[in-house]
Every structure is written in C-alpha cells, then in structure tokens.
Amino acid sequence: MTTPDSDAFGRVLEAGYARLPERFYARVRPTPVVGPRLLAWNEALAAELGLRTDALDPRALAELVTGNALPAGAEAIATVYAGHQFGQFVPQLGDGRAILLGELRDRAGRPREIQLKGSGPTPFSRAGDGRAALGPVLREYLVSEAMHALGIPSTRTLAAAATGESVLRERALPGAVLARVASTHVRVGTFEYFAARNDRAALDALCGHVLHRLYPHLVDSPRPALGLLETLIERQAGLVAQWMAVGFVHGVMNTDNTSVAGETIDYGPCAFLDAYDPATVFSSIDRFGRYAYANQPHAAHWNLARFAETLLPLIDPDVQRAADLANQALARFESLFETRRLALWRRKLGLAVPLEGDAELAGDWLALLAANGADFTVAFRSLARALPERAADAAAAPGIHPGDLLADAGAFDPWMRRWHARLALEPTTAVARAQAMDLVNPALIPRNHRIEQAIVAAESGDFSQFTALARSLARPFAEPSGPFADLALPPQPQERVRRTFCGT
Ligand code: AMP
Numbered sequence: 046m047t048t049p050d051s052d053a054f055g056r057v058l059e060a061g062y063a064r065l066p067e068r069f070y071a072r073v074r075p076t077p078v079v080g081p082r083l084l085a086w087n088e089a090l091a092a093e094l095g096l097r098t099d100a101l102d103p104r105a106l107a108e109l110v111t112g113n114a115l116p117a118g119a120e121a122i123a124t125v126y127a128g129h130q131f132g133q134f135v136p137q138l139g140d141g142r143a144i145l146l147g148e149l150r151d152r153a154g155r156p157r158e159i160q161l162k163g164s165g166p167t168p169f170s171r172a173g174d175g176r177a178a179l180g181p182v183l184r185e186y187l188v189s190e191a192m193h194a195l196g197i198p199s200t201r202t203l204a205a206a207a208t209g210e211s212v213l214r215e216r217a218l219p220g221a222v223l224a225r226v227a228s229t230h231v232r233v234g235t236f237e238y239f240a241a242r243n244d245r246a247a248l249d250a251l252c253g254h255v256l257h258r259l260y261p262h263l264v265d266s267p268r269p270a271l272g273l274l275e276t277l278i279e280r281q282a283g284l285v286a287q288w289m290a291v292g293f294v295h296g297v298m299n300t301d302n303t304s305v306a307g308e309t310i311d312y313g314p315c316a317f318l319d320a321y322d323p324a325t326v327f328s329s330i331d332r333f334g335r336y337a338y339a340n341q342p343h344a345a346h347w348n349l350a351r352f353a354e355t356l357l358p359l360i361d362p363d364v365q366r367a368a369d370l371a372n373q374a375l376a377r378f379e380s381l382f383e384t385r386r387l388a389l390w391r392r393k394l395g396l397a398v399p400l401e402g403d404a405e406l407a408g409d410w411l412a413l414l415a416a417n418g419a420d421f422t423v424a425f426r427s428l429a430r431a432l433p434e435r436a437a438d439a440a441a442a443p444g445i446h447p448g449d450l451l452a453d454a455g456a457f458d459p460w461m462r463r464w465h466a467r468l469a470l471e472p473t474t475a476v477a478r479a480q481a482m483d484l485v486n487p488a489l490i491p492r493n494h495r496i497e498q499a500i501v502a503a504e505s506g507d508f509s510q511f512t513a514l515a516r517s518l519a520r521p522f523a524e525p526s527g528p529f530a531d532l533a534l535p536p537q538p539q540e541r542v543r544r545t546f547c548g549t
C-alpha cells in the first residue's frame with residue numbers, strides 16, 4: 046500500500062519496519078482532523094534528515110504532520126508491543142496513539158523513523174482516544190530537543206501541529222500532533238511481546254531487523270543476540286549516567302518506554318530537578334518512587350534483565366549456557382554505570398585526570414547540595430566562578446557563587462579547599478578548565494515551571510514563550526542574556542512544579 050499523497054517533505058519514505066511480518070503491527074491510517082495548523086517546524090532536524098528546506102508550505106506541512114495527508118512512500122502502521130509497567134507484565138500494549146509512517150536515511154546515512162503521535166485511534170488504543178493534547182506535545186518538543194542539545198541520546202521532534210479539535214482530559218484541551226523521529230521505535234517491550242508468545246521466528250526477525258539497522262557490525266559476530274544485549278547494557282548505563290548528570294528524571298521507565306537504540310524515549314511525566322534531592326519523584330502515578338531520580342540505574346538494570354530474558358533462546362541453544370552469558374553481561378551494568386557517572390562528575394568538577402578520591406569529592410559536593418536545598422543546575426554552573434584562579438577576585442567572575450546557594454554559606458569553604466587542592470594536581474590551564482566546565486554544566490535546562498508557563502500561554506493562543514524557550518534551549522551551554530537571562534533561574538517557591546502527569 047504505497048500512498049504518494051504529498052511531497053511536502055521533499056523525500057520519499059521507505060517502509061522499513063512495515064516490511065516485517067504482519068503480526069508485528071496493524072495497518073492503520075491517521076484519522077483526519079478538521080483544522081491542521083503548523084505550530085513548530087524543526088528546521089535543523091529537517092535539514093539533517095534531508096527534507097525540503099526551501100519553498101516550505103506551512104499548510105502542506107500541517108497536513109502531513111497531523112496525518113491528513115501521507116508523505117510519499119509512507120506505509121502507515123501502529124506497532125504492537127508488550128511491557129512491564131511498574132513491574133507488572135502487560136502482554137499487549139502497542140501504539141495506541143501513534144502511527145509510524147516509515148523511515149529514511151539521514152544525511153549521515155543513519156536510518157531514522159518518522160512517527161506521528163496523537164494521530165487518532167489504532168487497534169491498540171484500548172480505552173484511549175488516540176489523541177494528544179497541546180500541552181504534552183509542546184512539552185515533548187521542548188524536552189526532547191533540549192536533551193539532544195545537551196548531548197544526550199534522544200528521540201527528536203520534527204514538528205508540532207494543532208488539530209483544530211479538542212481532546213477531553215479532565216477538561217477539554219486543544220488537540221495537537223507531534224512528529225517524532227527515532228533511530229528505531231523498537232522497545233524492550235517489542236521483544237517481550239514475542240517472547241511471551243514463544244514466537245521464535247518473530248524474535249529472530251526482530252533481532253535481525255534491529256541489528257541490521259542499528260548495529261550492523263554485530264551481524265556477523267559469533268553471537269549477535271548477545272552482542273545486542275551487551276551493546277544495550279552499555280548504552281543504557283551511559284544514558285542513565287547522562288540523565289543524572291543533568292538532573293533528568295524520566296518518570297516512567299517501563300520496559301515499553303526503553304528503546305533498543307539507547308535513546309531517551311516517551312516523554313511523559315519527565316522533569317528536571319530544581320533543588321537537588323536524590324529521592325525526587327515528579328510523576329503522580331509513581332507512588333512508591335520506583336523511578337525516583339536516584340533509582341534510575343536500578344530501574345534500567347531491571348529492564349535490561351527483562352530484555353536479556355527475551356533473548357535467551359537466541360543467545361545459545363543450551364539454556365544454562367545462554368543464562369550464564371546473559372548474567373555475565375548484566376553483571377557489568379553496575380560498573381559501566383558507575384564508571385560513566387564518575388567520569389561525568391569529574392568533568393563537571395573541572396577534573397581532567399582520574400585520581401583516587403574523586404568519587405568522595407563529588408559525593409560530598411552532592412551531599413552539600415542536598416543538605417542545603419541548592420539548585421542542581423545553578424550550583425554546578427556556579428563552580429566555574431569559584432575556581433582557584435577566580436576565587437580571589439569575585440569581580441573577575443560576576444554571577445552567583447556556590448557559597449551563595451547554600452543555606453549554610455560557611456559549609457562551602459571546607460569543601461572548596463579540598464576541591465582546590467585536588468585541582469592543583471591537574472595539568473590543564475585555568476582558562477581551558479573554566480571553558481570545559483561551561484561545556485558540561487549547562488546554564489539552561491528545560492525547567493518545569495517555564496514549560497508549564499509556556500503551555501498555559503500556548504493554550505490561549507500565545508506561542509511566544511514556547512518559541513523563546515525552544516530557541517534558547519538549543520544552546521544550553523551559552524549564558525542566556527537580555528530578556529532570556531531569567532530562563533536560567535530556578536523557580537520561585539510558588540512557581541515550583543512538584544507533580545507531573547502522564548499527559549495521556
Ligand atoms: P505511555 O505511558 O505514554 O508510554 O503509554 C502507555 C500505553 O498507553 C501505550 O500503549 C500508549 O500507546 C497508550 N496510550 C497512551 N495515551 C493514549 C491515548 N490517548 N489513546 C490511546 N492510547 C494511549
């Protein structure tokens with residue numbers, strides 16, 4: 046079923062996942078909407094994907110993004126998957142409000158899938174309406190693109206469009222659709238779906254599909270399925286370490302929200318820490334803190350164990366041998382994660398060479414932040430202003446200093462002396478160090494209160510805050526200036542967001 050409806054993208058999609066057997070998905074077209082209107086178009090990503098960059102027609106693009114028209118070559122499908130949600134196995138989930146259009150090779154030759162989210166019901170919608178509200182669409186746009194700009198693997202957002210229709214949540218809200226781009230939308234839950242059905246042929250096909258697209262170097266290795274497991278273990282360990290280094294809390298780390306590409310996927314109740322508290326939970330449905338900030342590595346490890354279980358028959362025909370190999374791979378997670386996390390803390394503290402005692406130094410700094418309710422992002426950013434070469438001359442480094450952030454200002458000095466003594470063992474020059482720190486300690490993160498303010502304004506038709514945020518968040522390591530300077534500030538107590546919702 047090729048539907049060459051529109052060439053507004055300027056490229057013909059390939060089927061990709063839709064070439065897998067029919068039991069991997071349902072063929073379903075997006076449900077047309079009455080009033081498509083383009084809200085945001087990610088020009089940089091469009092260029093990366095080799096899409097049309099000249100003679101853009103916002104109306105034609107809005108038709109494509111809402112699913113009223115299909116891009117040339119599209120084979121619209123909703124994929125099926127299962128998943129462990131908060132530890133409970135759900136044998137069938139699937140794209141309940143998302144439709145995969147197809148894929149293309151980007152300018153770098155990498156496969157990228159384009160999916161519409163909020164484009165109408167599918168056979169997997171269960172009780173849901175298949176739609177998305179404007180707020181969650183704008184939130185995913187801002188946060189996914191901010192993650193990318195922060196250097197963290199993530200699905201991307203190509204565009205957002207209004208539907209001109211309302212969606213009924215607790216109240217009627219304006220509807221919207223998001224065009225999402227991922228290296229793959231295959232999740233750990235996709236493997237679980239077929240494993241639960243003992244569908245060995247499907248598991249082989251799925252594993253082959255993922256390996257060929259994402260990890261072609263593993264295809265001819267002696268144990269490709271084991272290689273896939275090891276690779277995802279490494280990627281997830283690195284990913285969660287990166288999340289934690291910017292204070293990101295995913296919020297719903299279910300196996301159906303765990304991408305086999307190692308990209309951050311499914312931005313629902315996610316949020317960034319303001320004040321540093323490792324026990325932070327934002328999501329209203331995470332009642333026991335399963336996915337709290339500090340529990341994220343454990344959750345990732347648990348999800349990877351579920352992934353390993355699905356791969357056992359592909360790893361080795363001897364059940365015991367397969368289990369041993371999988372367990373050896375899983376046993377590496379913790380040290381991979383700790384190594385990666387420590388490397389990030391070092392960079393954030395301006396340390397280029399690894400030395401014994403660095404973990405304690407970083408841990409004590411974090412403990413200071415926690416004990417004093419200091420803002421995580423501002424505190425790390427401020428460290429470069431307290432470098433030894435600057436500490437003596439506050440005028441040389443105007444702005445907030447770490448001591449200013451601690452309720453007990455005197456608590457900073459003893460730690461600073463240790464840090465300065467440690468920095469004295471570094472070979473890097475002072476200037477290079479300050480610059481390097483500013484490239485790992487962002488000035489800007491997508492702060493929850495700013496996102497919410499932008500959404501409230503957008504719901505009444507004013508997109509200026511959304512646009513300003515999107516633009517600023519594309520350069521998170523630059524100090525925002527002029528009217529944007531306050532985007533770097535933590536929330537006032539009354540602005541602080543403590544609870545987030547799934548946005549379904
Ligand atoms: P999530 O928590 O967003 O990852 O979604 C979990 C499951 O619920 C997935 O299978 C989604 O497709 C489905 N879902 C979420 N919201 C909706 C909706 N509005 N309509 C239909 N299905 C939905």
Ligand code: MG
Binds near residue numbers: 301302311
């Ligand atoms: Mg999901």
